[in-house]
Amino acid sequence: MNILVCLKQILDPEMPSRDFHIDATGRDADRGSAGLVMNIFCANALETALQFREQHGGKITVITYGSASAEEILRKALALRVDNAVLVKNEIEQRLNPWSVARVIAAAIRKLGDFDLILTGRESGDWGDGQTGGFLAEELGRPCISLADDLKSDGSNPALVRIRRQNDQGWEVIEALTPLVITVTNHEHNVPRIAKTRDVMQAFRQPLTTWSHSDIGVNPQSITEDLARSEVLGLVIPSKQTQCEWIKGDTLDERISLLARRIANVVQSV
Amino acid sequence: MTSVVVSCVFGWTGINRAAMGVIGAGQRLARELGCTHVCLLVGPMSEANVSNVSNFADRIVVANHPLLDNYQCETVLTVLTQVCKELNPKAVLFSNESYCQEIVPRLAHRLDGSAAGDALSLTVQDDAVMVTRSVYGGKAQATVSLRRSPAIIWVRARAQSPAQPQPQTSQISQKPLALEPSTRVQVVQRHIEAQGTAKLEDARVIVSGGRGLGGPEPFAQLQALADVIGGQMAASRAACDAGWVPAGWQVGQTGKKVSPELYLAIAISGASQHIMGIADAKTVAAINVDPDAPIFHHCQFGLVEDYRQVVGPLREKLTELLV
Ligand SMILES: Cc1cc2nc3c(=O)[nH]c(=O)nc-3n(C[C@H](O)[C@H](O)[C@H](O)COP(=O)(O)OP(=O)(O)OC[C@H]3O[C@@H](n4cnc5c(N)ncnc54)[C@H](O)[C@@H]3O)c2cc1C
Ligand SMILES: Nc1ncnc2c1ncn2[C@@H]1O[C@H](COP(=O)(O)O)[C@@H](O)[C@H]1O
Numbered sequence: 001m002n003i004l005v006c007l008k009q010i011l012d013p014e015m016p017s018r019d020f021h022i023d024a025t026g027r028d029a030d031r032g033s034a035g036l037v038m039n040i041f042c043a044n045a046l047e048t049a050l051q052f053r054e055q056h057g058g059k060i061t062v063i064t065y066g067s068a069s070a071e072e073i074l075r076k077a078l079a080l081r082v083d084n085a086v087l088v089k090n091e092i093e094q095r096l097n098p099w100s101v102a103r104v105i106a107a108a109i110r111k112l113g114d115f116d117l118i119l120t121g122r123e124s125g126d127w128g129d130g131q132t133g134g135f136l137a138e139e140l141g142r143p144c145i146s147l148a149d150d151l152k153s154d155g156s157n158p159a160l161v162r163i164r165r166q167n168d169q170g171w172e173v174i175e176a177l178t179p180l181v182i183t184v185t186n187h188e189h190n191v192p193r194i195a196k197t198r199d200v201m202q203a204f205r206q207p208l209t210t211w212s213h214s215d216i217g218v219n220p221q222s223i224t225e226d227l228a229r230s231e232v233l234g235l236v237i238p239s240k241q242t243q244c245e246w247i248k249g250d251t252l253d254e255r256i257s258l259l260a261r262r263i264a265n266v267v268q269s270v
Numbered sequence: 271m272t273s274v275v276v277s278c279v280f281g282w283t284g285i286n287r288a289a290m291g292v293i294g295a296g297q298r299l300a301r302e303l304g305c306t307h308v309c310l311l312v313g314p315m316s317e318a319n320v321s322n323v324s325n326f327a328d329r330i331v332v333a334n335h336p337l338l339d340n341y342q343c344e345t346v347l348t349v350l351t352q353v354c355k356e357l358n359p360k361a362v363l364f365s366n367e368s369y370c371q372e373i374v375p376r377l378a379h380r381l382d383g384s385a386a387g388d389a390l391s392l393t394v395q396d397d398a399v400m401v402t403r404s405v406y407g408g409k410a411q412a413t414v415s416l417r418r419s420p421a422i423i424w425v426r427a428r429a430q431s432p433a434q435p436q437p438q439t440s441q442i443s444q445k446p447l448a449l450e451p452s453t454r455v456q457v458v459q460r461h462i463e464a465q466g467t468a469k470l471e472d473a474r475v476i477v478s479g480g481r482g483l484g485g486p487e488p489f490a491q492l493q494a495l496a497d498v499i500g501g502q503m504a505a506s507r508a509a510c511d512a513g514w515v516p517a518g519w520q521v522g523q524t525g526k527k528v529s530p531e532l533y534l535a536i537a538i539s540g541a542s543q544h545i546m547g548i549a550d551a552k553t554v555a556a557i558n559v560d561p562d563a564p565i566f567h568h569c570q571f572g573l574v575e576d577y578r579q580v581v582g583p584l585r586e587k588l589t590e591l592l593v
Contacts (some may be wrong), residue, residue: 011406013406013407013543014541016564017409017542020406020409022410025379029409029410041524047510057385062331087304095528098375099379099384099385105567108464114495114496121590122524123443123524125407125543126405127405127406127412128387128388128403128404128405128407128523129387130371130375130387131301131374131375131378131385131387133375134372134374134375134376134379135375135379137376138375138376138380139377139379141453143343143452143455144343144372144535145343145346145455146343146371146372147368147372149517150478150485157363162458166517166518167368167369168367168368168369168518169462169463170460170461170462170463170516170518171460171517172457172459172460173457173458173459173460173461174455174456174457174458175305175455175456175458176454176455176456177453177454177455178413183372185512185517185524186517186524187517188509188510188511188512188513189513191511192578194527215524217572219381222555228417228418229383229384229416229417229418229461230384230385230386230414230415230416230417230418231415232413232414233400233413233414233415234409235410235412235413236410236415237407237409237410237411238408238410238411241567241568242279242554242567242568242569242570242573244535244566244567244569244571245543245570245571245572246571246572246573246574247571247573252575252579253583255575256580256583256584256587257571257587259555259557259571259573259580260582260584260588260591261586261591262555263499263532263534263555263584263588264499264588264591264592265530266532266552266553266555267475267499267531267592268331268592269531270475270500270531
């Protein structure tokens with residue numbers, strides 16, 4: 001199967017809250033000294049694709065739409081031995097929204113040729129929109145299966161895949177015919193692997209495809225229009241912090257007794 | 271003809287606190303926009319439930335069909351697109367259940383509108399719906415204006431005040447549906463996790479474990495403690511990803527949003543993404559070896575200690591206290 005995985009570079013979401021600041025526009029985070037990383041759910045999607053290729057064969061292409069710095073996550077993917085990597089450069093000086101991202105990636109897909117499976121993360125760790133996969137499915141007129149945590153091919157029919165997806169009660173298994181868009185969530189089985197040092201070195205020498213908007217026939221005007229659908233008016237940092245009462249006592253036994261009493265008080269009032 | 275605001279409730283979930291939150295948000299938004307409030311019920315719904323909901327909206331539209339006996343995304347999307355194209359709404363609201371989350375962007379695209387998820391508050395400015403939502407894993411809150419109508423939104427449903435009864439009951443109509451079964455996508459198996467994880471959102475007491483527990487075995491001790499205080503079990507993402515407990519136990523940004531009277535976090539550091547899931551907990555308490563763990567910034571009370579020294583004796587003392 002021919003698989004495309006969409007990757008996004010984001011501000012390191014594990015940075016401590018005290019290092020988080022808002023930029024001069026008041027509408028986005030200040031980069032500051034924080035690192036940029038591959039969105040974790042993209043890494044889960046990539047891992048899912050790699051496992052699928054190991055079991056059933058196929059080719060993996062990764063794509064990102066972003067600034068030049070996003071090359072780094074493509075190199076990370078190349079170090080995990082994906083077959084192709086594409087960077088579509090964001091040439092407008094604005095934060096992207098999922099609608100514009102999906103439009104641009106759909107245009108790139110038309111140029112790249114058809115994919116049986118298109119994988120995205122369930123959501124980004126920065127803006128947490130969780131929309132790109134759904135929009136992309138609609139742009140391409142394909143079904144979308146979301147919150148997938150396992151993907152297998154059906155031995156008998158090469159166009160049929162079995163997807164396990166999470167829901168609020170547990171999970172369900174879906175059988176679907178390709179082509180499909182799938183959004184991937186985290187699971188113990190798709191924890192991202194770590195690249196071998198040799199492959200990391202190799203990855204730096206591998207070719208990347210870099211496209212501009214005009215290379216894929218995207219009119220910047222249409223991006224501006226999509227950005228105008230929803231406008232971020234401002235960001236604030238919530239100030240809510242609670243004063244923690246430390247459970248103190250001379251002996252461990254005393255402290256545990258005190259803790260037990262505090263817990264019992266709350267529980268008895270329920 | 272006045273425009274409408276639609277609050278959409280799925281029959282597979284029924285009328286619970288989340289549904290009442292969505293309907294409440296729809297009711298208030300409709301009033302603010304000067305719109306009619308339509309409650310759209312999709313899928314199987316008992317007559318009692320339909321008539322119950324009819325106290326909270328100006329109009330009820332019921333969309334049911336044998337092919338809607340079980341949720342199937344593509345079919346539900348077809349139904350919603352049909353109904354919404356006729357109603358021509360300014361806004362359509364859904365709850366935060368996972369089935370709604372996947373519908374929202376796709377419906378927005380089909381209706382050529384705008385989309386937003388995890389909305390905390392909904393207001394109106396310049397005739398556009400404005401939402402606030404947590405971003406950057408809870409480190410910031412954004413205000414977003416959905417300028418393109420219709421605005422398709424899923425809200426954090428249990429954080430919305432429930433709907434208020436209206437003076438007159440609403441008119442109920444059935445939407446006739448012509449549907450074809452999907453040939454491309456089929457649900458072949460459904461599995462409900464043994465612990466009623468769906469009910470985690472309704473739990474009054476929660477005992478939650480993190481990576482610091484070091485393995486799956488200590489969760490049995492936490493379970494014993496939870497049993498004594500009538501609590502349900504939950505976990506951090508790290509514990510779920512390690513495969514120690516089912517994925518459905520995860521609390522946080524991308525897990526369950528809970529609102530218990532007591533949330534006891536054991537060996538959980540309190541990353542902002544985890545805190546996002548417990549913002550509505552009344553009392554948070556923690557046991558952690560590290561006094562600088564961020565979880566303590568969100569606690570009413572906390573004990574700095576190795577959990578291994580604490581959990582067993584704590585259970586015994588609580589057993590005595592709670593007889
Ligand atoms: C996009 C995104 C979404 C996310 N969504 C979620 C989510 O929904 N839910 C979620 O939980 N996380 C989520 N995360 C992950 C989150 O950032 C943290 O990585 C995670 O919550 C850490 O889990 P933890 O606290 O169990 O582990 P750690 O951060 O490793 O903390 C372990 C804690 O255990 C303590 N400890 C160790 N040993 C002991 C002992 N013997 N006794 C007592 N204490 C001990 C340590 O002091 C430490 O504080 C998300 C991350 C991203 C990027
Ligand atoms: N700029 C981007 N480039 C490539 N893929 C993206 C981009 N933005 C979002 N995605 C994909 O869409 C998923 C969900 O993102 P979002 O809709 O922004 O929450 C991500 O995990 C990626 O797989």
